Amino acid sequence: MFQSRTMTAIVCHGPKDYRVEAVGRPEPKRRELVLKIDACGICASDCKCWSGANMFWGGQNPYVKPPVIPGHEFFGRVDQIGEEAAEHFGVAVGDRVIAEQIVPCDKCRYCRSGSYWMCEVHNIFGFQKQVADGGMCEYMRIPETARVHKIPEEISLEDAAIIEPLACAIHTVNRGDIQLDDVVVIAGAGPLGLFMTQIAHLKTPKKLVVIDLVPERLALAKSFGADVVINPREEDPIEIVRGLTEGYGCDVYIETTGVPAGVTQGLEIIRKLGRFVEFSVFGAETTADWSIIGDRKELDIRGAHLAPYCYPVAIDLLQRGLVTSKGIVTHHYGLKDWDVAIEKAYGLDSIKVLLRPGYGADAAG
Known part of the structure; x- marks a missing residue:
């Protein structure tokens, strides 16, 4: 059966310059895989990158290296499976899989000590083409150093598509x-906050409080186990x-x-000696009174990446039904x-937006 050597992909050329293009279909090298993509979510960081946030595009050596998928x-x-890749990744053609978002170098001090997620080189799928394009396409190459996991067939498409943000929520x-x-x-x-709500609920704290400006999202948080939900437009969270x-x-x-x-x-809202967990990717620098952290409260500040x-x-x-994508996708x-x-992902009338090759206009075209 004839297979086209091109595929449809979203290609980033710069801020707000993302184009639907026909590009070359990837081929696996030694210890590499090629996946046929089922779905790819649009992350908040994707939205900030598309909009031109300085953390992606600023400085003499911007993090994003276009053109990139x-x-x-x-x-x-x-x-497709490259030479030795089946043994290397423990997979076969047809397996349903996901790769972690980072492509670690496996050479720096962090990778060699097991802290691969803090890799000094720090390539993430979809930001540097020379390492690996991302998943907003029909077919995607998985490099040798990627971390690959099998997905059971009984997990729904929507649940499978949110494994990455759910895993981030678990770590946070x-x-x-x-x-x-x-x-x-x-x-x-x-x-992310809604997945964190589900995970925090499983930890059974004394009280779980969720703060947001969107009533529909607060209603979801309540259904996921939040004891108290607060809209700061209507109530004072600190009080x-x-x-x-x-x-x-x-x-x-937990800040997200x-x-x-x-x-x-x-x-302001955290007690003395409390634990402040910072997860967010910010589009702009944040200014705070650091004397609160040390002199006033001696806080434990923890990043989550x-x-x-x-x-x-x-x-x-997901397989045990303890968390869900329902209402989030x-x-x-x-x-x-x-x-x-x-545009839909960037607005507040959506929560999680999925791109699915072959869906909608793809199928019609």
């Missing part, structure tokens, strides 16, 4: 070291949380709003509908 929230089926919640008597606040009820904690403040604050107000709010060792946990939780688009999809 974006997308790191992908999964698919093994379509774990960084909070939640105890049974903790009052936990999650700021932001986007996709409510102090009322829940005899005036002290929350034990754990991606806006500066989420940080400054957290520094990517999803080390959490993909198998995410897959297991809100929109599906084909690759040819990119312009509509990114």
Whole structure:
């Protein structure tokens, strides 16, 4: 059967210059795979990269190296296997798989010590073409150093498509070291915040509070186990949380709003000796009074980055039905509908937007 040597892909050429193009279809080299992509989510960081955020495009050596196919929230089926790749990855043609978002170098001090998610080179799928294009395309090459995991067939397409953000949420919640008597606040009820809500609920804290500006997202958070939901346009989060904690403040604050107000709010709302977990990718620098961290409260500030060792946990939780994508995956688009999809993902009337090769305008075309 004839196979075309080209494929449809979204190609990033610069901020707000992403184009639907016909590009060469990848071929696997030694210890590499090619996946046929089933779906690829549009992440908040994809939106910020598309919009031109300085963290992606600023400085003398910008992180993004166009032209490149974006997308790191992908999964698919093994379509081609390079020499030794079957043994290297433990997969066969037709297997349903996902690769972690980072492509570690396996040579730096972090990779060699097991902290591969903090790789000094730090290539992520979809940002540097010379390492690996991302998943907003029909077929995708998986390099030798990628971390690959099998996905059970019984997991739905929508659940499989959110393994990456769910794994990030698991790592973030774990960084909070939640105890049974903790009052936990999650700021932001986007996709990551809603997955964090589900994971934090499984930790059974004393009280779980979620803060967001969108009523529909707060309703979802409530359905996922939040005890208290707060819309700061209508209520004072600091007053409510102090009322829940005899005036002290929350034990754990998880920041996933991606806006500066989420940080400054957290520094006020958290108790002395509390644990502040920062996950967000910010589009602009954030200014805060650092004397709160040291002199006033002696806070434990913890970053959370990517999803080390959490993909198998995410897959297991989905397989057991303990977490879900229902209500979070809100929109599906084909690759040819990119312009509509990114505008939808950038707005507040969606939560998680998926790109699916062959869907919608792709199939019609």
